[in-house]
Amino acid sequence: MNSDIEEIKSRLNIVDVVGNYIKLEKAGINYRARCPFHNEKSASFFVSPSRQLWHCFGGCNEGGDIFKFVMKIEGVDFVDALKILADKAGVALKKDSEDWQKVKNERQILIDLLERSCKFYTAQLEKSKTGKEAIEYLLKRGMKEETIKDWRLGYAPDTWTGLSDYLIGQGFKREDIVSAGLGIKKDLQKFFDRFRSRIMFPICDLNSQVSGFTGRIFNSDDEAKYLNTPNTLLYDKSRALYGMDKAKMEVRQKDFCVLVEGNVDCIMSHQTGIKNCIAVSGTALTPLHLGIIKRYSSNLVLAFDMDLAGNNATKKGIDLAMKNGFNVKVISMMVEKDPADIILLEGEEKWRDLVNLAKPINEFYFELAFKNRNPELFEDKKKIISDLLPILKKIDNNIEQSYWIENMSHRLKIKDEDIRTELKKVKIEENNISGKEVVNIPDKKTRREMLEEDILSLTLLEPLKASELTEEMIEVFSPEAKDIFLKIKNKEDLGVSDYSSYILIRSELMKGVEDLLVNEEWNKCLTELQNLIKKQERDRLTQEIKSKEKDGAFADVKELLLKFNKLIKNNEENKKEVNQKSETKKAVEEDSEKENSEEGSSKEGQEEEKESN
Ligand SMILES: [Zn+2]
Known part of the structure; x- marks a missing residue:
């Protein structure tokens, strides 16, 4: 039996839904337009009819399915987007259907979890030793004690799992803590609190329900001063207004x-x-x-x-x-x-x-x-x-x-x-499309992120490549890239998260690139990614060695040097392994290319040496 969501999706075409709001132009097998969510001159907003997904490659770097699009452009939540699209598709919503139940439950769990976290943080502020220091700090900045209570300020203790341990004790699951934006899951084993050693400011919706937090460092300068909850089911920074519930x-x-x-x-x-x-x-x-x-x-x-x-x-x-x-x-x-x-x-x-x-x-x-x-x-x-x-x-x-x-x-x-x-x-830059565009500061992507995206998009085009990566190699991926990679490998559905929809459309666009040698490109990207990660690790060690030398901590220096040498040695071995692997595969496919490729990789090896000197 189809759920409401699936029924709506099967009846509507994303090109029509999006095309109702903005003018789409055909670009190969896909469609493109100027992004309605940020100011831009070039068209970096893409819609893929085959995947039924959209994505903006420009400033906002967001994407998803028709529901996500309607939520954003109409400024409504999921339940309202569901109503709008059900209407369009002529689907009568079953109010007690599983989808409704699921959204409602998820919402309720998160609301509950955030409320308890808020209480946990306020108790930490009042009772813990560092919490009291935080109060001192706030009082020194002129805040009155009753103000601190009114705004429910709190303190996230300087422990890795203080909050999660408490929440799990209260019957919440790790996944809920991650969904609420309060926990970070690195891999199967590693799980920790997002906010540590920070003064906590709960961010409330218009009904004074806690929907997210801002954490502020107060006793050191070496980390980002402010940290915010990422976007969640309840918290969306593009519409959150701090204090609006009290000010309205x-x-x-x-x-x-x-x-x-x-x-x-x-x-x-x-x-x-x-x-x-x-x-x-x-x-x-x-x-x-x-x-x-x-x-x-x-x-x-x-x-x-x-x-x-x-x-x-x-x-x-x-x-x-x-x-x-x-x-x-x-x-x-x-x-x-x-x-x-x-x-x-x-x-x-x-x-x-x-x-x-x-x-x-x-x-x-x-x-x-x-x-x-x-x-x-x-x-x-x-x-x-x-x-x-x-x-x-x-x-x-x-x-x-x-x-x-x-x-x-x-x-x-x-x-x-x-x-x-x-x-x-004087010419002024015309802002496009009605007043609905979002002013956004694009996050600059790192080389590493781009390489991971390349590898994932290419793997989608050539899924056999997935089996070439050993577990150890996958470890260098960021958690979200790793998650997608494993899904491709296990032939699972990738879902419609921002990241997965982005990767899916990216690979769609690659299909249009003439003369793309997927195999070669893939090998190149992986080698570069591995080198980059090793280089970052080497740089980090070099820095550390320098500072220890300055302090005269020569025992530490010796230990660090050992690590450093081991790293370089591993580097060489890994490289051999990758080259061998890709070579074996190539040898099967086309014998004649082999020599060229060997030449290529040894050249890269030399460059690597140069860099490390
Ligand atoms: Zn955009």
Whole structure:
């Protein structure tokens, strides 16, 4: 018997579903378009009819099936996407069907798990020794004890499995802890807490249910200061607004929303009585954020660290907000301080004043452009003009535009016709497709990640290659790559996670590449991946040896050198093994190519030597 989900999928074609929202163009066996979820000029959004999947290879690097697409583009959760698509497909949903039950149960389990984790963290803050140090730290930053309680701040202990041990004792499964974003599973044996030795800020949905966490380091600087829950069934950073559950009524009443960057800024602002304040955590402003804020008010007051020169994420966020009909004002924060510092060092009154004196965005841009510049000097004049022309260009209202042109003409002593002439020449980057695109900061991929993706995509084209990898070799893969690899090898379904859909479409696209020698390409990628990993390990050891030498810890140095030499030796042996393996296979396929390939690999070997010197 088909489930609702399968029934809907079998009746709808992804090309039609996606094509309803954006214009798709045929590209070989696939379709492509400009991505609706981020700003781009080239079309890096692909849809594969044969796989019934979509993926964006540009900034957002997301993908999935029709459900995921509708969730994202409509800004709805899974249950609503299911309703929308069932309607389209003419499928009557069985409310008590397994799918509903499954989603509901999974949701309920995660809600429960996060709530208990939150209680665990708050208890750790109050009772443990380091937890008390964390409280001291927060009090020193000006936070009151009742504020700490109100916001349910907690502490993740400095142990590998403190939280998971507790949760498992409460009857939760490891998989649930991973699904909730609180545990990391490295392989079958290794499993540990995502958050360790951090002050924990629960992130709540609009109903004050905990949906995720931000963890903040407070006693050392050597690690990432902030760590966020990854996207889960309950937490999606592109729509999470820190403090919105506490701020929403106040935002509606005062009819404006103060937006700050950090969780601590947000909490401190509430403490001063400015309670219509929220923070975006760990991401740039997205249309989904704006959609939520708009339910309560269309007036935004930003307290962001801003500069005019860079075309940074903040500026894009402002453009996006204005395009979505928000009135935007900006708080000038003098000397690059964040709100929490201002409140601590200059007092609550100061913060309240700054909020009340927020300036309309264009006034702020003008002030910024003239700051520290002399409008009498030709060089400075030029800089001011080049900063402000794109701003002027974006002003839709002619009267307002004229006002600012005259203002500029007067202050710079330049004729306003000249400014208008120059203004005509300015081109601003047009944002594509309605107001729905997401402003995203793309994560740069590492060489290693790209190699793994290559190997997986190629293995899909030539599944026999999967059997050539020994267990030991698979160990070098990242956990998610390893997981997909094993599924390919065992001929299991890959599912529709972001990563698997990405790999599937990637291999679809490879099919279109002429003269692709899958076998050769595969061998090359694997060798490079292994070399890269060895090199990283060698670099790490070299660093360690250097620092131990500096400390005069010569016993350690000796030990590290042994490790180092062993690594190099292993490296050589492994390489031989790979070459032998690929050679045997090739020899069977085509005898004549053999010599060439041997030459190739020994050349690589030499380069390897050079690098290590
Ligand atoms: Zn995209």
